[in-house]
Amino acid sequence: xSTESKEILVGESSQxxxxxxxxxxxxxxxxxxxxxxxxxxxxxxxxRNLISDMGGTDGLQVPLLNVTAPVLAKLLELFNVSNxxxxxxxxxxxxxxxxxxxxxxxxxxLGAANYIEATSFFDLSCKVLADKFKGMSVExxxxxxxIECDFTEEELQQIxxxxxxxxx
Amino acid sequence: MEGRRRWExxxxxxxxxxxxxxxxxxxxxxxxxxxxxxxxxxxxxxxxRSLNLRDLDFMPWSNFTRTFTAQYALRRFxxxxxxxxxVARSHGGAVELKFPLPFGASFRDLVYASHECPRLKTLxxxxxxxxxxxxxxxxxxxxxxLETLEMESKxxxxxxxxxxxxxxxxxxxxxxxxxxxxxxxxxxxxxxxPRIKHLSLSKSYLPNEQLVEIINGCRELETLRxxxxxxxxxxxEIVRRASGIKxxxxxxxxxxxxxxxxxxxxxxxxxxxxxxxxxxxxxxxSRGAASASRGGVPVRVSRDASFPSAAxxxxxxxxxGAGVWDVPHPPGPxxxxxxxxxxxxxxxxxxxxxxxxxxxxxxxxxxxxHCRVIRHILGPRHVxxxxxxxxxxxxxxxxxxxxxxxxxx
Numbered sequence: 201x202s203t204e205s206k207e208i209l210v211g212e213s214s215q216x217x218x219x220x221x222x223x224x225x226x227x228x229x230x231x232x233x234x235x236x237x238x239x240x241x242x243x244x245x246x247x248r249n250l251i252s253d254m255g256g257t258d259g260l261q262v263p264l265l266n267v268t269a270p271v272l273a274k275l276l277e278l279f280n281v282s283n284x285x286x287x288x289x290x291x292x293x294x295x296x297x298x299x300x301x302x303x304x305x306x307x308x309x310l311g312a313a314n315y316i317e318a319t320s321f322f323d324l325s326c327k328v329l330a331d332k333f334k335g336m337s338v339e340x341x342x343x344x345x346x347i348e349c350d351f352t353e354e355e356l357q358q359i360x361x362x363x364x365x366x367x368x
Numbered sequence: 369m370e371g372r373r374r375w376e377x378x379x380x381x382x383x384x385x386x387x388x389x390x391x392x393x394x395x396x397x398x399x400x401x402x403x404x405x406x407x408x409x410x411x412x413x414x415x416x417r418s419l420n421l422r423d424l425d426f427m428p429w430s431n432f433t434r435t436f437t438a439q440y441a442l443r444r445f446x447x448x449x450x451x452x453x454x455v456a457r458s459h460g461g462a463v464e465l466k467f468p469l470p471f472g473a474s475f476r477d478l479v480y481a482s483h484e485c486p487r488l489k490t491l492x493x494x495x496x497x498x499x500x501x502x503x504x505x506x507x508x509x510x511x512x513x514l515e516t517l518e519m520e521s522k523x524x525x526x527x528x529x530x531x532x533x534x535x536x537x538x539x540x541x542x543x544x545x546x547x548x549x550x551x552x553x554x555x556x557x558x559x560x561x562p563r564i565k566h567l568s569l570s571k572s573y574l575p576n577e578q579l580v581e582i583i584n585g586c587r588e589l590e591t592l593r594x595x596x597x598x599x600x601x602x603x604x605e606i607v608r609r610a611s612g613i614k615x616x617x618x619x620x621x622x623x624x625x626x627x628x629x630x631x632x633x634x635x636x637x638x639x640x641x642x643x644x645x646x647x648x649x650x651x652x653x654s655r656g657a658a659s660a661s662r663g664g665v666p667v668r669v670s671r672d673a674s675f676p677s678a679a680x681x682x683x684x685x686x687x688x689g690a691g692v693w694d695v696p697h698p699p700g701p702x703x704x705x706x707x708x709x710x711x712x713x714x715x716x717x718x719x720x721x722x723x724x725x726x727x728x729x730x731x732x733x734x735x736x737x738h739c740r741v742i743r744h745i746l747g748p749r750h751v752x753x754x755x756x757x758x759x760x761x762x763x764x765x766x767x768x769x770x771x772x773x774x775x776x777x
Contacts, residue, residue: 307374310382322385330389338401345375350403359400359407360441366456367442367449 223251223260225276231269232261233276243279245317267312274298274305275312279321288324295328376405383409388417392454393424393432397439416458419465419485421451422492426472447472448480455484463487463513467494469520475500482510489539492518505529509536516540516566522547527556534560542566544593548573551581558585568593570617576600583609596620 221237237257241248251257264272278298282291299306310329313322333341342349351359378386387399387410400410409415425432426447437445447468455462462485467473473494481488488511496504501523508517509532522545523529533540541564543557549572557564564586574597582592583606592613600606602618610616 304374307378307382311379314379314382314385326382326386327389330386333398334390334394336394336398338398341398341402347375347403347406351401351407355404356401357441360439363440363453364442366452367440367444367446 221257223247223257223262225272226261226263227267227269227272228265229269231272233269233272235276239279239283242283243316243318243321245319247316264312264316266315268308271305271308271312275309275318278309279318282321291321292324292328295325299328299332376403378405380405380409380412384412384414387412387415390415391423392420396450396453397432397435401439411457413457413459413461416454417461417463419454419458419462421447421454421468421473422466424468426450426468427470448474448477451477451480455481458485460484461487464490466490466492466518469495475503478507482507486511487513489513490516490518493520495520496523498524501525502528505532508532512536512538514540516542516544518544521545522549522553526553530556530560540564542568542591544568546571549575549578551578554578554581554585557582562586563588565589566591570595570597572597572599574599576606576623579606580609583613587612589613591615591617593617594621598622598624 222234223237223240225233225235225240227233237251241251247262250262251260254260267275278291278294281294282288285291295306298309306325306329310322310325313325333344336344341347383406387395387406390399395410395415400407427433428445433445436442436450442449451473465481465485465488467477475496478494478496491508491511491514493504502525504523505525505528508514508529514533514537517533517540540561543561543564543566546569549569557567558581562585565588567582567586567589568591570593572594574594576599579594579597579600583589590613592610592615595617596619598621600621601623602621606618607616
């Protein structure tokens, strides 16, 4: 709800290296996030391309229309973990924790990562989510993830029929 | 529970990206039947870019085959059918295709894939019949974007294949195979694929001279794997020459194979050229083979041949894999050499039950330079095929329960 600007500096503090360049990411609800250019371009292909298209970072504000402030904050927090660690272990663990604790948030974070083309983070998150139900039967998946079957018996029959051609 | 219901509501695009991390087993057996949203996402060609059929068990009695047949209400399951299904879902966009080794895939499937999956970057070949090998070069040459090629044993048409790759596959960078690596093979690699980056020849017979030629000739190699090879020992000289290669793996390499009769570990079936019938029935197990050799039958395994112990080591590894091994004729006066031929364990097509035990099999004399042995194993039964000078010389059925060896052809 708050509209005041939030300072989330991804990576080192700005005081240590005052010359560090920053840009502003604007969440869909208007909140502003100041981020270090190197740290965000390290993750987001979209922003990297944007900066290169704009020919610089001076006063650059990037509105992220599909991403709410809490989701953006969470995403930047995870980027921070990722940027600080050379291996993926730590960030994988964080993604796992988030998925267990707040699946809703994780799904939104995943969508946001896809939107800003944070390819390697997105890829890693997809792997964590896939690991959650790999090797399970249909019933196990439904029960485990609490998904309701919305197929009718006829529709299921039709899926079978649609695939039979390959085995004729 | 509102939060947990969101799995269905995830964007199809995100779901598809998650699903592509799953195996083809999950993608066919569970995911599409969970709910409509998941079915839609599972049909996204993105999920079908990488077709790793090697991880699936296509044996008729396997859990996967049976579940698939039931799930799709099929009358009969076939590997070709499954391939067609997977390929159709990829909409021609598959970039990786790995055929299963032990069972199922045939040359026809490879031809089918060459038409339907033109964008492959990674291809792992199935085990093919010797008769089909001459066609491999032309087929492989059809994949213009091919970067990595994996195969079990070196095909007889290797030189032509390398030629086709060099003409057609501009981005080619990785090759994995094993076999008896001869001078001409190395020359072909160096001449036609000088810019190759990844080469794996583990478990091969690879003489020192050939190894050095590869290292000297392929200057852009980043990975060279020659683990468990016979024919060289890595010395300072080789290490110095290979210093430009980022990953140079050469574990367990030997100049000669020294452990000829110690077969307890690898459990191969050894068939001796001139083995007496009684000894041959004793060759049903590793212990049998070893005792056969101790029992006065002169078994000399591969000290001379370019048939490395590595290959024997490979028996265990390739037990579910398969293969055709080159067994070059050992040096020395022909007819005076007693040589045991290790048979690889390879999985099969359904076999008829064993017939009655028969007279000793006419294992051909290996007077030529080339004898190949294929062994298919099906439960306790094995089919043994010995190919000599490109002709099938002997087919036999071996039943390990009764230790009966019968001539089937």
